[in-house]
Amino acid sequence: MPTSETLQDPVSNRLCVIGAGLCGLTAAARAKTAGWAVTVLDKGRGVGGRMSRRRTHEGFEFDHGAQYFTARTGAFQTLLGEAERAGAVALWTREAADTGVNAREPWWVGTPGMTGLARWLENQVRAETGRTAVKLNRVEGLWHVGTREGQVHGPFERIVIAVPPAQARSLLATYLVTDPAMDRLAGVEIDPCWAVMLAFDRRQNCMPDIMRDPNSSIGWAARNASKPWRPTEIETLVVHMSGDWSKAHLEEAPDQVAAMALGELQAVTDGAVSAPVFLSAHRWRYAKTITPLGSPMLEAFGGEVLVGGDWCLGARVECAFQSGMAIGQALQNTLARAGN
16 A cells, blocks of 8 residues: 555655654654654554543543653653753642552642643654554565554654554564564553543532542542642542453443442442532553563564553553653664664
């Protein structure tokens, strides 16, 4: 399925990054600085991956993906300092109804929504959204990326795949059926999560900023308005159901899941939560890493393909950044060895 783009002469040092979450954008930005000509593709309507923000037709806003992030390495702390000065992130001061929530460690959030950090990074390398990569094709030593929407992008010398491991395996299956990389990807375990969004016509005084009960089917609940730069005139809550609960109800309809989750929330608050004016559920099929890869990235096809994500190292947002940095460093080293 050739297009005008695939018939162009190859351009030296061309790189395609599939996935515009924190890992993909970090890798792309570092690769571009090193001298790669970078194309970034993402299936979503915007960048950020699970650092996501939902705006509804009714005017409600929810951080329905990752709720916050911490910074435990110097490199990520430096990045967040720069992002804070640019107005892309801010510290979240909150009260918790759970001793398991570490109130002493600084928590960061994107501003004005969780996509803030990703949008700021995208200033360095523009992503093409609404592009769902479904096929890789290698012709005469160069790669082409086919999308569900009918485009073919390429040729590229290197490919970065920054998506969940199951999706990475699907993309690589044509070429890497017997590659050890496939076995390593298969060993990564990630729990799903149903995220439920609720809006109310008045504040829910029964709800603290954060609620987490390890003995409940509710893994997490938070008042969106408690975060900086969020609208405060409407009470909005985000509830993340536990991994076990989400697995048990993984294939059920979103409306049914939302109703059941509301019942669970009413149960843990002794019925104090009032009837919401908005109720919706979103399924994150790949949400929380349980068994990580154990290294910051994975090389496949002789190093022509680099695979990464937060799932390489753990379940934290910073893990995605670390993976992206490792991929970017590998790409920088590739050009250095080539003398570019």
